[in-house]
Amino acid sequence: MLAKVRTFALEGLDGLPVTVEVDVRRGLPAFSVVGLPDRAVRESRERVRAALANSGVNFPQQRVTVNLAPASLRKTGPSFDLAIAVAVVAADGGLPGGDLLDAVCGELSLSGEIRPIRGALAMALAARRGGVARMLVPVANAPESALADGLEVIGVPTLAELLELLRGDRTAEPAMPALAVDGPDRDGPDLADVRGQADARRALEIAAAGGHNLLMIGPPGAGKTMLARRLPGILPPPTMAEAIEITKVQGVAGLARGGLVTRRPFRAPHHTISASGLVGGGVPPKPGEVTLAHRGVLFLDELPEFARASLEALRQPLEDGSVVVVRGQRAVEYPARAMLLAACNGCPCARPAGECTCNDVDRIRYARRLSGPLLDRIDLVCELGQPPPPIPAGKLEPGESSGRVRERVLAARELQTERLRDEGVSCNAAMDARLTRRTVLLRDATCARPALERLSGRGQDRVLRLARTIADLADSEQVLLEHLDEAVGYRLNDPHRAAA
Ligand SMILES: Nc1ncnc2c1ncn2[C@@H]1O[C@H](COP(=O)(O)OP(=O)(O)O)[C@@H](O)[C@H]1O
Ligand SMILES: [Mg+2]
Ligand SMILES: [Zn+2]
Numbered sequence: 205m206l207a208k209v210r211t212f213a214l215e216g217l218d219g220l221p222v223t224v225e226v227d228v229r230r231g232l233p234a235f236s237v238v239g240l241p242d243r244a245v246r247e248s249r250e251r252v253r254a255a256l257a258n259s260g261v262n263f264p265q266q267r268v269t270v271n272l273a274p275a276s277l278r279k280t281g282p283s284f285d286l287a288i289a290v291a292v293v294a295a296d297g298g299l300p301g302g303d304l305l306d307a308v309c310g311e312l313s314l315s316g317e318i319r320p321i322r323g324a325l326a327m328a329l330a331a332r333r334g335g336v337a338r339m340l341v342p343v344a345n346a347p348e349s350a351l352a353d354g355l356e357v358i359g360v361p362t363l364a365e366l367l368e369l370l371r372g373d374r375t376a377e378p379a380m381p382a383l384a385v386d387g388p389d390r391d392g393p394d395l396a397d398v399r400g401q402a403d404a405r406r407a408l409e410i411a412a413a414g415g416h417n418l419l420m421i422g423p424p425g426a427g428k429t430m431l432a433r434r435l436p437g438i439l440p441p442p443t444m445a446e447a448i449e450i451t452k453v454q455g456v457a458g459l460a461r462g463g464l465v466t467r468r469p470f471r472a473p474h475h476t477i478s479a480s481g482l483v484g485g486g487v488p489p490k491p492g493e494v495t496l497a498h499r500g501v502l503f504l505d506e507l508p509e510f511a512r513a514s515l516e517a518l519r520q521p522l523e524d525g526s527v528v529v530v531r532g533q534r535a536v537e538y539p540a541r542a543m544l545l546a547a548c549n550g551c552p553c554a555r556p557a558g559e560c561t562c563n564d565v566d567r568i569r570y571a572r573r574l575s576g577p578l579l580d581r582i583d584l585v586c587e588l589g590q591p592p593p594p595i596p597a598g599k600l601e602p603g604e605s606s607g608r609v610r611e612r613v614l615a616a617r618e619l620q621t622e623r624l625r626d627e628g629v630s631c632n633a634a635m636d637a638r639l640t641r642r643t644v645l646l647r648d649a650t651c652a653r654p655a656l657e658r659l660s661g662r663g664q665d666r667v668l669r670l671a672r673t674i675a676d677l678a679d680s681e682q683v684l685l686e687h688l689d690e691a692v693g694y695r696l697n698d699p700h701r702a703a704a
Pocket of ligand 3: 551552553554555560561562
């Protein structure tokens with residue numbers, strides 16, 4: 205007898221439909237899996253056999269052949285276990301009715317428990333696209349899968365319960381989507397903790413307001429890392445569509461915690477990370493840090509310590525907002541729309557200006573490591589000095605809180621949303637050259653010319669985008685000379701001005 209069960213494979217961030225066909229016929233007992241399975245899938249035979257036995261089902265003493273279709277798609281991981289087990293039972297006559305209408309995804313333990321899988325939301329979205337009405341998933345993944353609107357999702361704890369459900373001996377309530385497990389990022393670290401550093405705070409606010417990439421340069425202990433960690437707290441909360449994207453990415457990476465992720469990610473990979481760790485790759489392909497930071501922040505602390513090859517690899521994703529990972533004949537695309545935040549010391553000895561022992565050669569060598577691939581993706585560069593000393597407790601006047609800064613950021617973002625509504629971009633940093641020239645209205649264009657003239661075409665666009673954001677923060681429809689002047693000041697001429 206032949207039975208078919210629908211399930212899904214992951215390709216990049218998307219679920220693709222897979223049909224598990226099982227044929228049970230007379231012959232010497234055998235159990236084989238065909239259809240481009242990887243080792244984890246082939247091993248599912250052992251899990252399925254044991255799980256069925258431990259769920260009170262006799263494994264057919266016949267020739268059992270499993271085909272995963274389409275055969276051209278490479279199948280990886282253990283998420284096909286459950287569909288295979290159900291199809292085996294159905295092909296052996298253990299379920300009423302013909303082919304199963306429900307889609308089934310899950311990994312099995314030997315005892316028959318259904319274990320969570322990666323990519324549950326991506327698969328559920330694919331199921332909805334494919335017209336599936338009901339999907340049976342591991343209990344732990346149910347709130348995530350249920351985010352796919354209009355799909356009925358049932359979380360099932362064990363294979364035995366799943367079979368009872370399919371036989372009609374048990375009913376189950378559809379899972380509710382878990383909305384807002386995180387809530388807005390209000391309880392992260394607060395800017396009120398940062399002493400002084402007015403310039404850097406201003407730069408961080410502008411970066412947040414326009415979505416600009418930012419590099420902070422300053423001596424150790426100035427508070428660069430501290431400021432960086434406070435960026436997510438002043439960004440606007442993700443829209444529903446962005447939250448779904450973030451949840452999908454985290455689900456595929458195995459980081460999802462069971463519901464809608466409503467907090468923007470903050471990723472701070474160590475500088476020893478490889479290029480493929482940063483942008484994605486490997487067999488099977490995995491998303492890199494820039495994808496895990498999608499719709500959030502990618503923080504590269506100690507920027508010059510990163511391997512040049514890693515930074516080169518990051519360039520294209522930052523430009524395009526997506527990464528293409530090539531694996532064999534196939535290309536997998538991951539989203540990579542992250543804000544880049546980077547920090548570095550002013551010189552290799554990393555001491556304050558007065559105590560610096562670096563000579564020019566040291567400094568030039570250090571600067572070379574910095575310049576190049578990434579710098580032209582960075583709109584804003586700011587320099588920090590030593591922070592003011594702590595004032596005795598009690599007299600401490602706290603800095604402005606993240607909540608207040610976030611209000612200004614949100615107001616500036618609203619102006620951008622309004623202005624860019626029909627342009628397909630969400631913030632000033634995402635405007636291309638054409639759009640920048642069209643939307644940035646310079647008042648006093650003649651006076652502005654000297655400030656712009658010294659810059660390259662690309663440099664001008666960068667300054668104009670930044671000036672647009674500064675004007676938005678000032679609630680000014682036109683970009684004034686003062687906005688332009690401030691924007692020009694955030695350019696990087698020599699990354700080591702601070703140390704020189
Ligand atoms: N501006 C500041 N305000 C308050 N504390 C600071 C400031 N700068 C540094 N610190 C303190 O020093 C520690 C190290 O700062 P950090 O942000 O790691 O510096 P950096 O990354 O520039 O080397 C912080 O954990 C914090 O306690
Ligand atoms: Mg630091
Ligand atoms: Zn030095």
